Amino acid sequence: MTAQVEGDKGGVEQTDGAIGPEVFAALRRVSTATVTTQLFARGLRNAYLAGLRPLNPSCTRMVGEAFTLRNIPAREDLDVLSVFRDYDHPQRRAVESVGPGQVLVMDCRGDTRAASIGGILATRLLRRGAAGLVTDGAVRDSPFFTDLELPAFAAGVCATTNLARHHAVDLQVPIGCAEVPVYPGDVIVADAEGVVCVPRHLAAEVARDALEQERLEEYIQRLVDDGAPLRGTYPPDEETLRGYRES
Numbered sequence: 001m002t003a004q005v006e007g008d009k010g011g012v013e014q015t016d017g018a019i020g021p022e023v024f025a026a027l028r029r030v031s032t033a034t035v036t037t038q039l040f041a042r043g044l045r046n047a048y049l050a051g052l053r054p055l056n057p058s059c060t061r062m063v064g065e066a067f068t069l070r071n072i073p074a075r076e077d078l079d080v081l082s083v084f085r086d087y088d089h090p091q092r093r094a095v096e097s098v099g100p101g102q103v104l105v106m107d108c109r110g111d112t113r114a115a116s117i118g119g120i121l122a123t124r125l126l127r128r129g130a131a132g133l134v135t136d137g138a139v140r141d142s143p144f145f146t147d148l149e150l151p152a153f154a155a156g157v158c159a160t161t162n163l164a165r166h167h168a169v170d171l172q173v174p175i176g177c178a179e180v181p182v183y184p185g186d187v188i189v190a191d192a193e194g195v196v197c198v199p200r201h202l203a204a205e206v207a208r209d210a211l212e213q214e215r216l217e218e219y220i221q222r223l224v225d226d227g228a229p230l231r232g233t234y235p236p237d238e239e240t241l242r243g244y245r246e247s
């Protein structure tokens, strides 16, 4: 694994070890659109978790390491209400294991016919210091999520409890979420547009180059807003780049 330290010009550079806080800080400042372009430039075209929407539109900014939970289809004889008497049920254990700053990412195989989590468990995640939650299934208690100060992204809402469709099996294994591969420790980045998964080993360089892309695009945006045509401006030719460097 690689990790990152603050570069001498305020950027981020790779070293060995954990992901540095400056990488998370940089990713918090850039859009998911920019992050997908940086991943695309590195050959990764399937990083955006299509179809997931924020449950609280005023609480969408989320960056953190993925903590994964895998569900398989439920079975009537196994998935009954009494399983929750076991506090170590994998769904409950997942909630009580997510660390501060981590994002709980749940694989529900895109099945929104039952919830994957509800308001009480989400409140517990918030109190544990989680950065947020992501599911390619549904949530229940969705009106409660509208005001919850926890970024939460789901493919739908459904009043039915998880046991009807989902059998939680594994924590911290590679999963598919909205058909995107998510490995434990990958960096999840979200904004009002949705959720992107950044492979852990790319987090630092994507953060660095995304910041630079956004600076340049802000400059281009201003030029276009002032009436500049696309030709020569977007993408920028040498003259526009010179103007940007001198700005």
Ligand SMILES: O=C([O-])CC(=O)C(=O)O
Pocket: 115, 116, 117, 118, 119, 120, 121, 122, 140, 141, 161, 162
């Ligand atoms: O049964 C569930 O999915 C859990 C639930 O409602 C909650 O956390 O409030």
Ligand SMILES: [Mg+2]
Pocket: 118, 119, 120, 140, 141
């Ligand atoms: Mg509930």
